[in-house]
Amino acid sequence: MRDRTKAQAAAKALVAQMTIEERASQLKYDAPAIDRLGIPAYNWWNEALHGVARAGTATMFPQPVAMASMFDEDIMKKIGDAVATEARAKYNEAVKHGDHDIYKGLTFWSPNINLFRDPRWGRGQETYSEDPYLTARLGVSYIKGLQGDGEYLKVAACAKHFAVHSGPEALRHEFDAEVSEKDLWETYLPAFEVAVKEGEVESVMGAYNRTLGEPCCGSELLMKKILRGKWGFEGHYVSDCWAISDFHNHHHITATAPESAALAIKMGCDVNCGVTYLYLLRALEDGLITEEDITAATERVFTTRFLLGEFDENCAYNAIPYETVECAEHLALSEEAARKSVVLLKNDGILPLNLENLRTIGVIGPNADDRMSLIGNYHGTASRYITVLEGIQDYVGDKARVLYSEGSHLYRDRVEGLGLPNDRIAEAQTVAEHSDVVVLVVGLNENLEGEEMHESNAGGSGDKLDLLLPEPQRRLMEAVAETGKPVILINMTGSAMDLRFADQHFSAVVQGWYPGARGGKAIAELLFGKYSPSGKLPVTFYNSADDLPDFTDYAMENRTYRYFKGDVLYPFGYGLTYGKVEVPDATLREDGDRFIITATVTNSGRATDEILEVYIRDNESKFAVRNHSLCGFTHISIGENETKTAEIMVPKTALEIVDDHGERRVDSHCFTLFVGISQPDEKSCALLGTKPAEIELDI
Structure with missing residues (x-):
């Protein structure tokens, strides 16, 4: 096992040779090289929520909320290990070519173990569940898979965003999440505690918002008393990106950038994703911090780098070859995860389809042949994608005719700019009328739900205003229903939606999530009975957002299956199979x-x-x-x-x-x-x- 004491001693000895200016420079996310000490440049910013992200080609697994539907700790650990293997393979080649750019390192800001407390939150797709126990178990499994059990960390995982963080995106830079002691310890902290104590996660990322009045990247309660004090966390702490500048720009906890840098580092934030730590030396000159504050942080970050084996040319992980990237084993694992993550919500007996009884299959909808509906946010690049349409075409072959219509734009009222509103409705109805069965594929993508600043969604915030599908898709659903043909609805979203119309009017409803690069194959195989679905909902599908408290209310009363008082459409933990x-x-x-x-x-x-x-x-x-x-x-x-x-x-x-x-x-x-x-x-x-x-x- 890894020897933290040895790594700490090596870090202390190396840091002792640095000037104070050099030490401060190493606390930025884009740490420069120190050539005289043989220290290469290193970029701490890397992502891997469901595969190595933003660094070129990698195996793309289903989005985390989809993987949570598997309720399977073992496969989560296997996926984490596969991701870490590809990360090492890509890192080895990048270093060999002198590439120390962003997203090319070994410190991955994953998993996101925030609670998915409200289905309107756009980033909920990155998380595992509305339930703290399920979130904790899956988070620990993924962390263990990423970090491995060898002499060195395979990669360094990061539990984020600490703590009490789940929207609204538009307010995150100024918002104060106020919670009771009961809700804090019963709901918001358990997954982080388990990640630290059992998962031995190497890093924790602070959230943008304040919690109980303190900014999460400068919180004495969260960082000193709980994380390092009560839980004994010894790894490094990293800010969310530009979160420290929010101290003075939005939270108004401090007045200047040097004051913000001082508060963060004194509370134990070691790495600044952003530029505020450029003011560390000014804070030192002004007497706001001591050299010891900078030194302690630098020692912690280099402890992580030693634990990763960065300075050992004989590190076993250095031998991982590039050929592991998107290898057959990892692609098979991704397909297995996709199959296990799909949730069958309604089935009047139409599924599984009997191909022998079908001559024509209609595939309709804006997500039927759209790669973006496969990937979710924080994704990598696949060498091949299989959409739902392509999956059905591949499975059916020449045994039946497959007709296709886009049906509607994802969110605009027309597909063609010069067309009239609903310009694909007639074609969709034609396809349905000429088909024995219709597969209608609707939903969202990362442009409609995700992190803040997506221009195409309501207000650009990343969140949903309600649980309704975009109006053009609702009109499409109504038009297809009017044809009277049997319809199987596939909903591809990263969150719970209002699917009451589909439940009332269609023969089957399937939650496909964002199932990964080849997820369309898994969905097609489910439709035709090559396997029986087994996924369960990790979140509650409510009837309407009107049934929920205000989005900004962080009290757990009447939220999630543990506290909700009313009727729901599809409950947490629910999912059908082809068995009984x-x-x-x-x-x-x-x-x-x-x-x-x-x-x-x-x-x-x-x-x-x-x-x-x-x-x-x-x-x-x-x-x-x-x-x-x-x-x-x-x-x-x-x-x-x-x-x-x-x-x-x-x-x-x-x-x-x-x-x-x-x-x-x-x-x-x-x-x-x-x-x-x-x-x-x-x-x-x-x-x-x-x-x-x-x-x-x-x-």
């Missing part, structure tokens, strides 16, 4: 610091993979969450008409509540555990036609 899986019985036994649940699982339908989910409800404590909480999950493969058993691990910490002071403890003697293929809520049980087994636990 039930859990008629489950038992529990203690095993040290965990419980082991043994579930009896039956399948009266076709063979399928299925996700078993365990939820816990505290029956006594006034501090318990309103509904219930996910506390365990596992995968099972089960054949047609098969009965088998499966074991699911549940940590005993699942018994704990968080009180109004943010303290965590067991506060009850009576609990109910629900073991099944969904939540125990009425809507999930009605949609699936089965209820979870119940275990009463008295302690």
